[in-house]
Amino acid sequence: MSLAQLIKNRRTVYQFEDKPISLNLIESFIEAAVHAPNHKLTEPWQFLIIGRQTQDRLAKIYASNRASKNHEEGSEGYRLSFENSIKKFLAIPQLVLVVQNLSKDPVICKEDYAACSCAIQNFQLSAWEQGIGVQWSSGPILKDAETFSILELDSENHELIAALYMGYPLAVGESQRKAISEVIRHYD
Numbered sequence: 756m757s758l759a760q761l762i763k764n765r766r767t768v769y770q771f772e773d774k775p776i777s778l779n780l781i782e783s784f785i786e787a788a789v790h791a792p793n794h795k796l797t798e799p800w801q802f803l804i805i806g807r808q809t810q811d812r813l814a815k816i817y818a819s820n821r822a823s824k825n826h827e828e829g830s831e832g833y834r835l836s837f838e839n840s841i842k843k844f845l846a847i848p849q850l851v852l853v854v855q856n857l858s859k860d861p862v863i864c865k866e867d868y869a870a871c872s873c874a875i876q877n878f879q880l881s882a883w884e885q886g887i888g889v890q891w892s893s894g895p896i897l898k899d900a901e902t903f904s905i906l907e908l909d910s911e912n913h914e915l916i917a918a919l920y921m922g923y924p925l926a927v928g929e930s931q932r933k934a935i936s937e938v939i940r941h942y943d
């Protein structure tokens with residue numbers, strides 16, 4: 756596949772086969788990620804490869820966030836939503852979380868977020884090339900104080916900017932874009 760085809764064919768994937776991804780492959784995606792452009796070579800990222808024990812702990816945070824959105828704690832609705840959410844989260848074959856190391860300078864911080872986004876796209880494209888799908892999630896577990904405690908991060912110096920849910924796709928959806936004529940402006 757050419758690079759242009761790879762870029763156009765990549766889709767966010769939400770359903771995965773129950774099949775692990777080798778650590779070598781994950782590391783190769785991170786190798787591609789860290790080659791992203793980053794202004795002043797700040798290399799503002801960390802990639803947290805999550806094992807099953809930590810995924811179990813994060814699942815509880817994910818589930819309580821989801822359940823408490825629509826149900827009162829202690830209710831039957833809460834219990835059902837909590838249990839379904841635990842199952843859903845544990846069905847993700849592999850989780851990689853991306854941390855942005857926060858600069859005190861707001862201009863550098865903005866540029867570093869851009870660099871981290873480039874890195875994540877490199878990661879997603881490398882995964883896609885190997886037949887592995889990724890969903891970039893920016894859900895509430897990334898903001899939860901308990902997540903920071905489990906991962907031994909401190910919110911003054913670190914921002915969790917992405918949970919990458921990964922696996923071999925069971926299904927791939929569609930996603931359309933506007934015609935480029937709608938987003939281009941020509942100037943003399």
Ligand SMILES: Cc1cc2nc3c(=O)[nH]c(=O)nc-3n(C[C@H](O)[C@H](O)[C@H](O)COP(=O)(O)O)c2cc1C
Nearest residue numbers: 765766767768872890891892893894928929930931
């Ligand atoms: C910064 C960012 C945050 C995202 N957060 C979520 C998310 O929380 N949940 C989700 O389902 N998808 C999330 N996505 C994925 C987008 O929904 C997805 O890229 C978009 O629907 C286009 O689909 P495609 O990736 O298949 O082209 C996020 C993407 C980006 C760039």
